[in-house]
Amino acid sequence: MSEAVEATVAEQDTDLTGANRILDKYVDFPGALMPALQEIQEFYGYIPEPTVHLTAERLNVYTSQIYGVLTFYAQFHLEPRGKYIVRVCMGTACHVKGAGRIAETIKDRLGIGHAETTEDLKFTAEYVACIGACGMAPVIMVNDGTYGSLTVQKVDEVIKKYQQMD
Amino acid sequence: MVNLTIDGKQVTVSKTATIYEAAKEAGIHIPVLCYAKKLLPYGACRVCLVEVEQMKGRLIPSCTTPVSEGMVVTTTSDEINKVRKTVLEFLLVNHVVDCPVCDKGGECDLQDLTYEFEVVTNRFEGEKFDLPTDEVNPLIERNMNRCVLCGKCVRVCDEIVGYGSYSFINRGFETKIATAYDRGLNCEFCGQCLSMCPVGALLPRPFKFKARPWQLKEVDSVCGYCGNGCTVTLGVLNKKVETIRFNDKIGVNDGNLCIRGRFGYSYVNHEDRLTMPLVRKDGELVETDWDEALQVVADGLSKAQKGLGVGIISGARLTNEELFVLKKVARTLGTENLDHSGGECYKSVTEGLKETLGVAASTATFPQIEKADVVLAIRSDFYETHPVVGMVVNQAIRRNGAKLLVIADKRGKLDKLPGARTLLSKPGLELDVLNAMAKVLIDEGLAQTEGIEGLAELKTALTDFDPAQVAERSGVDFELLQTAARQLAGAKNVAILMAYGLPYQGFNKELATAAANLALLAGIPGRAGSGLYLCGEKANSQGAIDLGILPQGNGLGAQLMLSAAAEGKLDALYVVAEDPLSSYPDRDKVAKSLEKVPFLVVQDLFLSPTAQQADVVLPAASFAEKDGTFTNAERRIQRVRQGIPTPGKARTDGAIFAAVAGKLGNSLSFTGPAAIFAEIGKEVPAYAEFDFNEIGPQGVVWGGETLQPVSHKVVNAGAGKTVEADFKLVTGSALYHSGTVSTRAKGPIAVLPEPYVELSREDAKGLKVVDGDLVKVNGNGVELQLKVKVGNRLPKGVLFVPYHFAEAQVNRLYKGEAVIAVKVSK
Numbered sequence: 001m002s003e004a005v006e007a008t009v010a011e012q013d014t015d016l017t018g019a020n021r022i023l024d025k026y027v028d029f030p031g032a033l034m035p036a037l038q039e040i041q042e043f044y045g046y047i048p049e050p051t052v053h054l055t056a057e058r059l060n061v062y063t064s065q066i067y068g069v070l071t072f073y074a075q076f077h078l079e080p081r082g083k084y085i086v087r088v089c090m091g092t093a094c095h096v097k098g099a100g101r102i103a104e105t106i107k108d109r110l111g112i113g114h115a116e117t118t119e120d121l122k123f124t125a126e127y128v129a130c131i132g133a134c135g136m137a138p139v140i141m142v143n144d145g146t147y148g149s150l151t152v153q154k155v156d157e158v159i160k161k162y163q164q165m166d
Numbered sequence: 167m168v169n170l171t172i173d174g175k176q177v178t179v180s181k182t183a184t185i186y187e188a189a190k191e192a193g194i195h196i197p198v199l200c201y202a203k204k205l206l207p208y209g210a211c212r213v214c215l216v217e218v219e220q221m222k223g224r225l226i227p228s229c230t231t232p233v234s235e236g237m238v239v240t241t242t243s244d245e246i247n248k249v250r251k252t253v254l255e256f257l258l259v260n261h262v263v264d265c266p267v268c269d270k271g272g273e274c275d276l277q278d279l280t281y282e283f284e285v286v287t288n289r290f291e292g293e294k295f296d297l298p299t300d301e302v303n304p305l306i307e308r309n310m311n312r313c314v315l316c317g318k319c320v321r322v323c324d325e326i327v328g329y330g331s332y333s334f335i336n337r338g339f340e341t342k343i344a345t346a347y348d349r350g351l352n353c354e355f356c357g358q359c360l361s362m363c364p365v366g367a368l369l370p371r372p373f374k375f376k377a378r379p380w381q382l383k384e385v386d387s388v389c390g391y392c393g394n395g396c397t398v399t400l401g402v403l404n405k406k407v408e409t410i411r412f413n414d415k416i417g418v419n420d421g422n423l424c425i426r427g428r429f430g431y432s433y434v435n436h437e438d439r440l441t442m443p444l445v446r447k448d449g450e451l452v453e454t455d456w457d458e459a460l461q462v463v464a465d466g467l468s469k470a471q472k473g474l475g476v477g478i479i480s481g482a483r484l485t486n487e488e489l490f491v492l493k494k495v496a497r498t499l500g501t502e503n504l505d506h507s508g509g510e511c512y513k514s515v516t517e518g519l520k521e522t523l524g525v526a527a528s529t530a531t532f533p534q535i536e537k538a539d540v541v542l543a544i545r546s547d548f549y550e551t552h553p554v555v556g557m558v559v560n561q562a563i564r565r566n567g568a569k570l571l572v573i574a575d576k577r578g579k580l581d582k583l584p585g586a587r588t589l590l591s592k593p594g595l596e597l598d599v600l601n602a603m604a605k606v607l608i609d610e611g612l613a614q615t616e617g618i619e620g621l622a623e624l625k626t627a628l629t630d631f632d633p634a635q636v637a638e639r640s641g642v643d644f645e646l647l648q649t650a651a652r653q654l655a656g657a658k659n660v661a662i663l664m665a666y667g668l669p670y671q672g673f674n675k676e677l678a679t680a681a682a683n684l685a686l687l688a689g690i691p692g693r694a695g696s697g698l699y700l701c702g703e704k705a706n707s708q709g710a711i712d713l714g715i716l717p718q719g720n721g722l723g724a725q726l727m728l729s730a731a732a733e734g735k736l737d738a739l740y741v742v743a744e745d746p747l748s749s750y751p752d753r754d755k756v757a758k759s760l761e762k763v764p765f766l767v768v769q770d771l772f773l774s775p776t777a778q779q780a781d782v783v784l785p786a787a788s789f790a791e792k793d794g795t796f797t798n799a800e801r802r803i804q805r806v807r808q809g810i811p812t813p814g815k816a817r818t819d820g821a822i823f824a825a826v827a828g829k830l831g832n833s834l835s836f837t838g839p840a841a842i843f844a845e846i847g848k849e850v851p852a853y854a855e856f857d858f859n860e861i862g863p864q865g866v867v868w869g870g871e872t873l874q875p876v877s878h879k880v881v882n883a884g885a886g887k888t889v890e891a892d893f894k895l896v897t898g899s900a901l902y903h904s905g906t907v908s909t910r911a912k913g914p915i916a917v918l919p920e921p922y923v924e925l926s927r928e929d930a931k932g933l934k935v936v937d938g939d940l941v942k943v944n945g946n947g948v949e950l951q952l953k954v955k956v957g958n959r960l961p962k963g964v965l966f967v968p969y970h971f972a973e974a975q976v977n978r979l980y981k982g983e984a985v986i987a988v989k990v991s992k
């Protein structure tokens with residue numbers, strides 16, 4: 001019965017060419033599940049379900065087992081993620097300096113809390129522990145850019161900047 | 167062997183034993199939650215912690231620690247008890263204690279341990295699990311609020327079943343056991359997981375709120391479906407089978423069952439069971455009493471016997487004792503027309519094996535499969551026909567590193583296991599592949615030729631089976647074919663498996679002959695640890711052969727009886743435990759026979775399509791309603807025990823036969839199955855050495871664990887034949903069903919409710935169809951409309967249709983051939 005389910009899922013619109021190419025490298029490589037999944041995530045930005053069924057079939061691992069791995073590690077994402085990942089530092093220094101208000105502002109402006117993504121797939125918010133820039137608390141990162149000594153107003157500016165970008 | 171001391175007691179055990187196993191052997195109780203005899207050691211629950219003097223400073227999990235020489239183990243102390251109690255306290259933090267409404271109550275390991283360690287209060291506090299219950303499927307309820315994360319379900323589904331439904335998901339406190347994407351369970355529903363669950367997290371839904379375990383009367387019997395002969399322990403309350411209890415202590419199956427055994431029992435409780443004899447009056451079947459019905463039967467049969475004769479066709483799900491009495495009925499009637507199971511499918515045994523090995527049975531027992539180095543399965547990997555043998559094969563491969571070779575027209579479930587290879591052949595040409603393998607053995611000098619008769623003739627015959635050419639025409643990889651043959655010759659222990667049954671009729675005898683040739687050339691028959699297994703479709707297929715429910719003297723076989731009836735050359739047919747109209751190949755021929763025959767008696771559990779044509783219908787008993795013996799596919803004679811009374815006025819087949827004989831003037835004075843079994847011994851020498859009352863929990867195997875062949879003769883098996891067509895249809899057994907009876911069982915029918923045609927993804931794409939679409943399948947001048955099921959086990963151009971469903975009338979299309987050319991359209 002699960003075969004039938006897999007077949008239907010496999011027919012959803014995900015182009016599996018990329019995943020197939022990645023898996024080609026790992027088919028004869030026992031124990032290669034993690035690197036294969038990492039590469040698939042890199043390619044798609046997250047792990048689409050059809051790629052999980054494909055991986056199960058090609059690497060000969062139970063789908064359930066892959067799902068176990070995917071949910072165990074925080075590094076894997078099962079939902080599409082935003083183009084811009086907004087990491088809000090919740091470390092001690094930032095906490096004292098009002099990280100909560102920063103997070104609230106983001107939630108208010110973008111409508112997303114921790115591990116949530118905007119519908120237009122532009123932003124994903126993540127509350128993280130210390131990012132090692134306590135001198136600049138409260139601090140957020142947007143992809144590789146760091147923004148420190150934030151106030152609610154400054155956060156607005158940062159958000160606006162990225163909203164205007166593609 | 168290793169010597170150690172446990173609680174001051176000197177113990178000597180095998181060096182592979184764990185401390186837990188050593189203690190168990192010495193009769194010392196160590197509590198466990200995550201341990202199971204048939205699973206690999208895991209060490210998840212920490213309830214089995216013990217002290218080991220040589221490993222001071224920490225407590226040692228006894229279930230994962232191997233014994234070593236001189237070990238001094240203490241299994242109980244204040245400290246150990248304190249730790250065990252703490253573990254239980256931890257488990258009870260989140261575990262929802264709803265024992266009053268939990269079906270596991272009374273046989274729950276957690277409940278028992280909590281009681282044993284008097285965990286009255288809990289020093290820890292936390293949130294109770296509040297997870298939704300999985301009630302998507304009708305058979306297995308998953309209530310993860312009761313789960314203790316022992317992982318037994320995950321492990322059994324992986325290690326034994328090889329399906330892999332479950333996994334631990336998430337991390338830390340969030341960890342739980344779930345299916346992929348945490349969806350409702352959708353699997354084979356063998357229920358191994360619920361048989362392993364130590365708590366009430368996994369429960370059989372049909373049993374919900376039916377009984378407390380201690381209220382159930384447990385009756386050890388044998389499953390009424392396939393020839394594997396699994397022990398089923400009936401859980402009986404108020405004269406009703408409410409569930410099948412887990413039992414790994416007796417029988418051949420180690421507590422393993424498939425969906426049919428675990429959930430397929432429910433047909434015995436079906437409301438459509440026949441409860442009264444029926445006699446046709448003015449064209450209608452009307453209820454009557456036994457006296458009248460038997461009189462009509464006796465009159466009809468004796469009249470027919472004085473006329474053009476009587477034919478008796480039996481099924482193979484009667485007990486040995488009943489079959490014996492049936493034979494007496496045939497003798498009383500003076501008819502030689504006696505046969506069973508369609509008369510063709512078992513010829514693999516009665517002719518194929520008989521002509522080569524001189525015996526008509528499998529040569530070894532199932533436990534030996536597990537120790538084989540190479541397993542060769544013919545036509546399927548056994549998961550569809552004999553799922554529990556499939557699990558044994560799985561063990562052989564996964565635990566013991568056996569190589570699995572499958573010669574079949576479709577891929578099976580075990581195909582993906584390490585070392586497993588499928589010699590994927592065009593349907594109908596499996597026979598050629600076997601022949602070519604025999605040729606490889608002979609040509610490469612790998613064959614055992616000493617004492618083998620008929621070798622010269624076989625060599626000549628095999629010139630037509632050049633391996634390269636066979637590979638070419640069958641589609642099997644040439645090198646794989648050669649490797650497979652070499653592996654057979656080089657292995658110490660080999661198991662060759664082949665299933666037979668009504669839907670596997672094409673080249674049946676020939677395949678068995680070729681398999682026997684191969685076995686002989688590889689030196690398998692008679693070698694301890696190796697075997698050639700022919701496994702029947704029905705619970706007592708082997709018994710029917712042993713008892714000789716076959717054409718007597720010049721009598722007609724089932725097919726000839728049907729032909730004779732169709733031509734008006736037979737005056738009566740007595741059909742027992744069989745529904746030829748639904749399950750025999752060539753339905754139209756059967757229909758004509760039943761229509762033409764002047765007098766038709768049908769004795770069955772249900773008013774089957776065949777019974778609806780009858781002049782008299784006699785209500786019979788199911789396996790759960792009778793005592794006796796079944797002989798399984800490895801020649802093991804096991805006790806069938808009555809758990810419940812027959813419904814209404816139904817009687818056991820044996821009692822009906824005796825009554826029929828009585829009405830015919832031959833009063834058989836049998837006093838029960840034990841007496842009949844003793845009589846059987848007088849006619850069937852292999853059974854003579856056993857006493858009915860001394861058949862123990864493991865049954866008795868006639869001919870010994872390894873049956874010595876009477877002859878060693880290789881015989882030309884002939885060539886297979888495929889068809890040239892865009893679509894080639896094969897029929898067979900689906901995992902969830904067995905014969906036609908399982909379509910009356912709630913469990914299997916809930917999972918697989920209707921007939922379908924299975925095809926490859928490529929073909930689905932080509933036909934532009936998806937799961938559930940209707941297609942027209944046209945062949946042999948017949949058109950069937952079937953739902954599509956897309957799968958990945960069939961090669962392009964091959965279709966599979968299961969044969970269980972009477973309403974699909976697949977047997978109008980299937981006339982006993984190995985493969986049918988069909989057209990498929992939307």
